[in-house]
Amino acid sequence: MKTIMWISAFITCGLIIGIIVYVFAKGIPFISWDLLSTSPTYIPPHIGILPDIMNTIYIVIASLVVMVPLGAGAAIYLEEYATNQKVVAVIEYAAETLSGIPSIIYGLVGMLFFCEFAGLRTSILAGALTLVIMNLPSIMRTTQESLKTVPQSYREGAFALGAGKWRVIRTVVLPGCVDGIITGCVLATGRILGESAALLFTAGFAHTLNSFFEGLMSPGATLTVALYVYAKEQGEFGAAFAIAAILMILTLGINSLAMWLERHFRKMREQGYPQEKTKE
Amino acid sequence: MTRKKQNTMQENIKRKRVERIIHGIFLMLGLITVGCVLLITIYLVVSGIPAMRTIGLKEFLLGRKWASTAAEPKYGILPFILTSIYGTSGAILLGVPVGFFAAVYIAKIAKGKIKWLLQSAVGMLAGVPSVVYGLVGMMVLVPWIRKLFKVPDGSGLLASIIVLAVMILPSIIKVSVTALEAVPPEYEEASLALGATPIETYFRVSVPSARSGIAAAVVLGVGRAIGEAMAVMMVAGNAPNMPSLFESVRFLTTAVASEMSYSSGLQRQALFSIALVLYFFIMLINAALNFFLKRGNVKKL
Amino acid sequence: MNAEDKQKSDTIISTKDLNVWYDDFQALIDVTMDIPEKSITALIGPSGCGKSTFLRTLNRMNDLIESAKTTGSVLYRDQDIFHSSMEVSELRRHIGMVFQKPNPFPMSVYDNVAYGPRTHGTKSRAKLDDIVERSLRGAAIWDEVRDKLRQNALGLSGGQQQRLCIARALAVQPDVLLMDEPTSALDPISTTKIEELILQLKENYTIIIVTHNMQQALRISDGTAFFLLGDLVEYGSTDIIFSTPSDKRTEDYITGRFG
Structure with missing residues (x-):
């Protein structure tokens, strides 16, 4: 029994190490400054992924800008405003x-x-x-979790001074849940970097280099979509592996950042809020 | 003095109105998720029903032949449905045992550095983009299968099953570990005190008390597997055959993805109908998941 | 305070047949009570007797608890606090509150004290500076924090935090201060400081204080009200309550026979 467990755990570990080593071995030789800093051309045949990098950055920025107010707002509604438990249940079910x-x-x-x-x-x-809708539940959840940790006594203190609900939220509650919003953003960024199926028909797969606002209104492939196109439709495996290696580095980095942030924020909170949450 | 009082009263009325407006704004933000679910459902139903009507529900769901671009097009999606079911079951058969044992190991036996290492590995597996799984599957797995089983093309159901099994592993492990760690230590101590070995205790006491959470983990895996498109697209071959282990196959998801860009007319509508069928499966799985989550009292990660 | 002043003191808050329920649990039963201005009134009684509920009803902090339901009337300077024309934020500006556990906001000392005035529309820097200094002096903490105004308030000691919270409450120039066991989370030295402060504050404010500590009630209060299971059992001058209570239950409680 113990052996089976050990083998299973070993498989899990081996898989990720295998994938990382394989992708890096195949992809890193193809990463060059030229690849990263140019646009692709048909004549002469040349592959550059700068447009894809820029598109990825654009799409991350655009998604986060829209997602944060919506997701955090929904979380604030659930935690601070909602009194009807049925409404809360419906909203949470919808998010699930x-x-x-x-x-x-x-x-x-x-x-x-x-x-x-x-x-x-x-x-x-x-x-x-499209990505905003997809990632809404996750940023809602992280914001909600951190709203729950803002001590009730802060709210009471502010209310007792005659502050209105909105002022209490803006000045006392929101600063306390910034950490949840940041964690949510980092997680969402990781997911956006890895997303492809939702983007294929919405953002398209063009490789043209645009400025930010031009880019928003034009079709463009992100790195993941470019990987798919190069591997599946053009048979350019060198470029595909190079992108895969870049994506792995980025997602691994972002996931560790998210883990580190979570630990860091927890520690900060333990030091920062010396009092227990009190509820009458 | 009365003037001043009037001013504060007006001020108060203004303040109240602002508060009400802000409350309304937050209510709307809160209802966005509900709106999105409704939007998605309505769009899928409205755009998915017409083709089913034209083709005929029975013909559509049970037809064994899909030839959307033929001179006399056929729209039977039974091959896709069966492929999705077989593919998902295969991935579960392969992924659940590994995930389950790994989860017990991580939750109960591994300590300190090893536990951290394993949990990081699971986290990393979860973070790998699906196209990377697809790429690795395409470049490593498919040639292996071709050589190992001496088949003309390695891409097909078996390759998809293996890729999906790897992809659902992290969700299964994460949720199971959470469930197993939530088992009250008193249960285990009681069993140990009766002279049971640790291993016996984990499988006779811990696992049964975490069974709802583990069931939720499996259902979550089913949902992930049935919904995955890109990785499968890269290793399944994408021919609309009836499912067979070494045959090139098409899943519900890949059926939508592979023809969407050049589809039109009834073919396009039929693709929406496929999406609706997929959505129906997902809703069933969600309901099951919620059932187990509630019973098991574990949070989805 | 001389005898003439004492006679002049009017009722500032008066409750009549006040009932409060939390869901099905009745926390206050027909409480009728007049509280005189510029005095210290102590509310005593065992845990769960309704004294905190009573306190929190006076500035409508109970509004924050969904399940709470109130009947009867509370008059503050002859105005019904539950009347629709009564603006809650105005009411709370006049009737401030200090909580059991010090709860400074996670911001600077200065911003903590300025929070209330800013809430009520004071923006001028000079005015705020003035209010902050005056309030901190009023709460006898100015000398300790005058060099730390920009530092985070959570860095202060527990006793300092509580006096800061009192300063924060004073900054909106309230009429009445409600104190919910303000010293129960503090060490004896801090407690003494706060008690001295409360006695000073009596000059200008009406103070209603919930306390578990009989000695404290005896030391600082002018009037004492004894609550039991939601009932106001006995209410009168502190001296009389502690020397010759008329109700047997009051006597049992203050002599420590239960609670």
């Missing part, structure tokens, strides 16, 4: 449901709604908005 929907379905509905119905066509912005 959203987090279970596969990304291909988001891609499809994003295409129908943002690209066609809202007239955004295939564009980074349409892709970003």
Whole structure:
């Protein structure tokens, strides 16, 4: 029994190490400054992933900018305003449901709604908005968790001075949940970097270099989509592995950052709030 | 003095109005998730129903042939449904035992550095983008299968099953570990005090008391596997065959993804219908997941 | 305070048939009580007797508890605090509150004290500086924090934090200060300081204090009210309550026979 367990744990470990080593071995030789800093051309045949890098950055920024107010706002509603438990249950069930929907379905509905119905066509912005819906539950959850740790006594203290609800939230509650929002953003960034199915039909797979605002309204491939296109449709495995290696470095980095942040914030909170949460 | 009082009263009315408006704004933000679920459901139903009507529900769901671009197009999605079911079951069969034993090891036996190492490995596995799984599957797994089983093409159901099994591993392990760690230590101590060995205790006491959480982990894995598109797209071959281990196959997800970009008319509508079928499966799985989560009292990660 | 002043003191808060429920549990039963201005009134009684509930009803902090339901009336300077024309934030500006555990906000000492005035619309820097200094002096903590105004308030000691909270409450120039066991989380030295402070504050403010500590009630209060199981059992001058209580239950409690 113990052996089986040990083997299973070993497989898990071996898989990730194997994947990392393999992708790095195949991909790192292909990473060059030229690859990172140029756009691709057909004549002469040349591959550069600068546009894909820029598109990825654009889509991350655009998604976070829209997602943070929506997700944090929803969390604030649930934790601070909502009094009707049924409404809370419905909203939380909806969030659960959203987090279970596969990304291909988001891609499809994003295409129908943002690209066609809202007239955004295939564009980074349409892709970003699709990702916003996808990642909403996660940022909601992290914000909610950290709102729960803001001591009730802060709210009481502010209310007792005659502050209105909104002032209490803005001045006393929100500063206390910034950590949750940041953690949520980092997690979302990781997920956006890895997302492909939802973007294929919403953001498209163009490799043109644009400025930020131009880019938002034009189609563009992110790194993951570019990887897919190079590997599956163009047979450019060198470029695909190079992108895979970059993606691995980025996602590993971001995931460790998220873990570190979580630990760091927990420690800070333990030092920062000396009092226990008191509830009458 | 009365003037001043009037001013404060007006001020108060203004303040109250602002508070009400802000409350309204937050209410709307709160309801966004509900709106999104409704939006997705409505869009899928509205765009998915027409093709089912035109083709005929029975013809569509039970038809064994998909030939959307043929002169006389056929729209039977039974191959996709069966492929998705077989593929998911295969991934579960392969992934759950490994995930389960690894979870028990991480939750109960591993200590200190080793535990941290294993948990980081699981975290990293969860963070790998699905296209990277697809790429590695395509470049490593597919040639292996071709050589090992001496088949003309290694991409197909078996390759998809293996890739999916790896991809669902982290969710299964994470949720199971949470469930196992939530087992009250008194249970285990009681069993140990009766002379049971630690291993006996873990499997006779800890695992049964965490069974709802572990069931939730499995259901979560099912959801992940059935919904995965890109990685599968890169290793499944994508021919609309009835499922067979070494045959090139198409899943519900890849059926949508592979034809979407060039589809039109009834073909396009049929793709939406496929998405609706997929959505239906996902909703069933979600309901099951919620059931187990509630019973097991564990949080989804 | 001389005898003439004492006679002049009017009722500032008066409750009539006040009932409070939390869901099905009745926490206060028909409490009728008049509280005189510029005096210290102590509320005593065993845990769960309703004294904290009573206190929190006076500035409508119970509004924050969803399940709380109130009947009867509370008049503050002859105005019904539950009347629709009564603005809660105005009421709380006049009736300030200090909590059991010091609860400074996680911001600087200065911002803590300025929070209330800012809430009520004071923006001028000079005015705020003035209010902060005056309030901190009023709470007898100015000398200790005058060089730390920009530092985070959570870095102060427990006793300092509590006096800061009192300064914060004073900054909005309230009329009444409600104190919910303000010294129960503090060491004896800090407690003495706060008690001295409370006695000073009596000059300008009406203070209603919940306390578990009989000696404290005896040391500082003018009037004492004894609550038991939601009932106001006995209310009168502190001297009389502690020397010749008219109710047997009061006597049992203050002599330590239960509670």
